[in-house]
Amino acid sequence: MTELTPMMKQYLTIKEQHPDTILFFRLGDFYEMFFNDAEVASKALEITLTARDSGSGQKTPMCGVPYHAAESYIARLIDKGFRVAICEQVEDPRTAKGIVKREVTRIITPGTVTESSMLDETRYNFLIGIVRDDLGYGVAVAEVSTGYFAMTEITGPMALSRLLDEISRLKPVECILPDELKENKEIQAKLSAFRGLSLNYFLRKSFSSGVSYNALLEHFGTCSLEGFGCEGIQLGIRAAGGVLAFLKETQKKALTHINKIVPYTTDFYMLLDNATRRNLELTQTIRDGQKKGSLLWVVDHTVTAMGARLLKLWLEQPLLDIATISERLDAVEELASNAIIRSDLRKLLDRVYDLERLAGRIAYGSANARDLIALKGSLEVMPQVCDLLRDAYSPGLARIQETLDSMDDVVSLIRDSIHEEPPLSVRDGNIIKTGFSPDVDKLRTASREGKQWIASLEAQEKERTGIKSLKVGFNKVFGYYIEVTRSNLAMVPVEYTRKQTLANAERYITPQLKEYENLIMGAEDRVTQLEYDLFCEIREKINREVRRIQKCASLIAALDVYRSHAEAAVRNNYTKPVVTDGDVLEIKEGRHPVVEKMLSDEPFVPNDTYLDGSGYRLDIITGPNMAGKSTYMREVALICLMAQTGLFVPAEYAKIGIVDRIFTRVGASDDLATGQSTFMVEMNEVANILNNATSKSLVILDEIGRGTSTFDGLSIAWAVAEYILDTGKIGAKTLFATHYHELTELAEIFPGVQNHSIAVREKGEDIIFLRKIVPGGADRSYGIQVARLAGLPGEVLTRAREILATLETTEDLAKGQREAAAGRKKHARVDERRQLSIFEEPENINPAIEEIKKLDILNLTPIDALNLLYKLHLKLREE
Missing domain, CATH: 3.40.50.300 (P-loop containing nucleotide triphosphate hydrolases)
Structure with missing residues (x-):
């Protein structure tokens, strides 16, 4: 370590803390990987492996990806089963003394992905935690991108089988287990059988009863879990506490959008084992795993991402409660009977973005200005939805109409503050609307007036000096300058200060030009930083309303599914059961x-x-x-x-x-x-x-x-x-x-x-x-006729009919079978007549056949073969 550069020492220190991850180490505009990480990642990502001097005299393997394109590379690593630690610069390089401070700000695993580009909008990205004791299993389910958090217990006879059925229903991408289960080969084997499920182990103490319970209380800011209906669900609490600890360890954030935990019981739903889900082809076909050809393909007419996910979830867990089923059916019936409302709802819901995951990104602090504009556009639809449902009479639709929040305050905040077409990056400026912040407006005016002065400077100086070829230019090294060709140097005013010499010209500055340059450059830098700060404040204000956004999202999702059900009923001529x-x-x-x-x-x-x-x-x-x-x-x-x-x-x-x-x-x-x-x-x-x-x-x-x-x-x-x-x-x-x-x-x-x-x-x-x-x-079974339809050769079909006729006339066991199976007779007499063997050879074999069997085919010449064939032909004719 003493021979390494300060940067490489910093890298190795951080890497030592995260040995089971691929460390994305931020250097300027790139995330770099070194040593074994570089060799592994370069193969997995199919990018060039290079090397750099690390200070030890030896070249260190290195590869990197641009920070602005990192999501696609991270997604590929996650798909291949890797975990990725994001190490960011946590101080401004311009003000840093010595090496820039860096920290791991997040660890991305399959179940903690929040980026929309890395997620399938039509399905939940569940992470589950499982604990076990003598009574059974505790299960916690989290969906980090939406803030969903739930728990259950599975106990009693066949608990393991029911646990596997629940995992089959949820289709999680990641499972967290206490590290004590590392040695449990049975559970490992059962869980490893699920395709696409990543297994990770976490500290045993995080899953203990006391630690888990206190962790949940601290996170939710409550003195008990009674308000969530979870008090006393010991195994579920243990699993939930372990999952929450894992999320905080990997996400390095407060996770404010996970603001409640929902207890549930598998007894509330129709249980469907994995074989039944597969055989009924609920969400994908058996043959190729595609949506087309499944029940979901037929009934899915949702237009929102939340609705698509909820529809799939409902298909995977049919209800046992008649009241809830009836409420759903009544809502579908009302929408099915009103084509105009159904059509208008579709148009409105088509304008709604993924509110659940937008709320998640806001809580994470990763939402950009375009996300806020998408949120505004989605929420602007709510009053129109409520107006359409004003006369709803079914309980499900009426409740949506009564409880749907238009969130006018959030809409107004975004409308007043954020440009309608902001840049992708929140650090590029031009985010805040004119009139929202006097300070932003003042700096923009200063920058604009400075640029106008510089734009008029060229014409003024040409007229004042008489130098017709005079130009005013700008580059990042010297800033603004006045350029004069060599043939006109004698006409340069004395107040010009030479800044740079070129082959055919000289570049100059003036005190006034530098003054305006400082005004422009300083204003642009300050306004960009100020806009970023203001945007973060706006985002944080909206973050305080995340619960309302999540509630709105759940109502819109249910409404979209009701409308989809009604559309399927009308299009396919279905009836209300x-x-x-x-x-x-x-x-x-x-x-x-x-x-x-x-x-x-x-x-x-x-x-x-x-x-x-x-x-x-x-x-x-x-x-x-x-x-x-x-x-x-x-x-x-x-x-x-x-x-x-x-x-x-x-x-x-x-x-x-x-x-x-x-x-x-x-x-x-x-x-x-x-x-x-x-x-x-x-x-x-x-x-x-x-x-x-x-x-x-x-x-x-x-x-x-x-x-x-x-x-x-x-x-x-x-x-x-x-x-x-x-x-x-x-x-x-x-x-x-x-x-x-x-x-x-x-x-x-x-x-x-x-x-x-x-x-x-x-x-x-x-x-x-x-x-x-x-x-x-x-x-009868008509098996031979079906075989004929399948294209079996005629010779085979003919022989099959002969065998069938023989079997039907020589085997009469039906009566004996019936009596034996019914328990009425202990012994059934079987006709001892000899049955003709299908494979028995005839007793007398033709000598010509015997002679053919003795032939050495491989050493037989064409002439010999013709002669032999002729002899056999004569012999057969004589017989």
């Missing part, structure tokens, strides 16, 4: 919301559904592949989910008894990461259903038991159906699609079971899928 606390699930002419949108050349065939908790709990659905069984079952699940979200539904009529959970077992594939086969993945999902479903759940099962042998699969499918059907165990409303036609016998053995099938029409060797659900089970 009847949501009850009963067990009846009745749908008439129901449609799949996504599939009907994707169909372009044929109409969607609607279907009816009826399930309840007594007479019709289990519906066995049979029929060929591609006929529409899976689409139908997903359609029913989505209609229930849409209704409990507050959406209208694609049906002529829908009566939905509240569903506490939706489970789907639809398709599976090998999990190579954990070494699990398709069948093992399937059985894990089935086990999750059997262990967690209740009588209020909706269960969707598609082809249980396909991944093992026929008899094993049939036995498992039958046993699962019986278990779910049993009201003493589960008794859930269930749609069960299967190719095991033997399961249709359940309807004759147990009450509460019904059979349906997908209707088809045969036309020669072809079949036509009618897509209609009809009573009764299917009598």
